[in-house]
Amino acid sequence: MSSPNQELASYRASCHCGAVTFTIRTPSLSDHQVDRCDCSICSRNGYLLIHLKRADVDFHTDLNNMVSYSFGDKGGAHKFCPRCGSSAMVEFNENEDSELWINVRLIQGIDLQKLNYKDLDGKMMQPIYKAPQIATTPDQSSTPSAVSNFKRYNANCHCGTVTYTIHIPSLSDHQANSCNCSICSLNGYLLVYPERQDVVFYSGYDHLSDYAFGTKMVTHKFCPTCGSSIMIDCNGFAPVGVDPLAINVRMIQDIDLNKLKFRYTDGKNLF
Missing domain, CATH: 2.170.150.70 (Metal Binding Protein, Guanine Nucleotide Exchange Factor; Chain A)
Known part of the structure; x- marks a missing residue:
């Protein structure tokens, strides 16, 4: 102040x-x-x-x-x-x-x-935040890729309404994308791009709010209760044979963002 x-x-x-x-x-x-x-x-x-x-x-x-x-x-x-x-x-x-x-x-x-x-260092502020348990039955039908080097990550919005798992290469070796375009900058996106089938929602998918702008070719999805930006649905706007979701790694349980590797995209001048 x-x-x-x-x-x-x-x-x-x-x-x-x-x-x-x-x-x-x-x-x-x-x-x-x-x-x-x-x-x-x-x-x-x-x-x-x-x-x-x-x-x-x-x-x-x-x-x-x-x-x-x-x-x-x-x-x-x-x-x-x-x-x-x-x-x-x-x-x-x-x-x-x-x-x-x-x-x-x-x-x-x-x-x-x-x-x-x-x-x-706010992670240990009282009361300490407890992430929700991930249910065993998904609310969407999805079968993750049987890739041996993929790791499962549990994730949720802050209020716990939206829970899901992501199957991707280990984040210790995998770069997340930090982009300076308008929506990534304002909403704080840090993104990885698994195939749609490798993201399994267990609760709250139908609860998500949708937001599109510009060409409206992709859809930004966030929790309307706590404001957590979950992902960007590319809606098939990708090379033939690929159907990715742009997933915000901020939602991954117990993630240490300081230990991630990033690649930086100048989206401000690309999009």
Whole structure:
């Protein structure tokens, strides 16, 4: 948060679809430390946070345009767009004196690679998050590929409504894709691309919300309860004989994102 004598800059922010827009006033982001936390919700929803007073945020759209999600001790309300799934902020105390933790991914025209980050060890904060048990009976018919070097990874959205397994080469050797296109940047996607048959949903698939934009050739799917971005369905938009899903590795249970290997795609200038 700003001190009384600091000069403030104004930044415009919005979710991907534009249903949630606001302006923040804060010291220049080039001098600001941005929290990058590994707690269960920040790691899944890709939060990169700065702390502001409610008075330093002007909303241009109705606050009711956002869904609120709370868990654990319910000390904060996580707010996201129900249309595109972009996680916007965490609100503490819903009044004029409230504190808002703003997700800087939504700020327009910034380069996330040039920000100053403070890494926070939130994984062990109380109460400790417990991932749901994966059921044994899938709610979709799927038979994973019988590939000997494939490893099974259990995954879920934060609230646990959506549970599934992914069958891919070991992530210790497999690169995930980090892309800077608009939707990947705003929603924090880190992607791997298994075949459709190698992703088995056990619960919640029919619960997922769909979002498409631009050419609408692919569909982004997220949990409408907690805002976790699960995957991008390529809808057959792939080479003949291939039917991949772009799966967000942030949802994998007990994943350590700092230990993954990434390839970087300049989607901002490709798509």
